[in-house]
Amino acid sequence: MKKRTNPFRLRRSPQPEAPPPKPASEMSDEEIEEGIRKARREILALQHEELRSREKARLTGDAPEGSGKPRPLGNIFKKKGFK
Numbered sequence: 001m002k003k004r005t006n007p008f009r010l011r012r013s014p015q016p017e018a019p020p021p022k023p024a025s026e027m028s029d030e031e032i033e034e035g036i037r038k039a040r041r042e043i044l045a046l047q048h049e050e051l052r053s054r055e056k057a058r059l060t061g062d063a064p065e066g067s068g069k070p071r072p073l074g075n076i077f078k079k080k081g082f083k
Helices: 029-060 073-080
Strands: none
Touching: none
């Protein structure tokens, strides 16, 4: 029998093994600076990607509630069960 899988779950591809990083005490100043620059670039790229996806969701109307336009009170009370 075939096992059911979630079609929306991202599949993990095997990551190539990187050599373990050297301790900071053994690294030169240039290597440390390059590592810091690389880490900053990665963080900035992730922040930009998150911002792009949020902005795209906001423009297409797929954004979660409370993240964009205010909702009319009638809709809020209708969903909460108030009469």
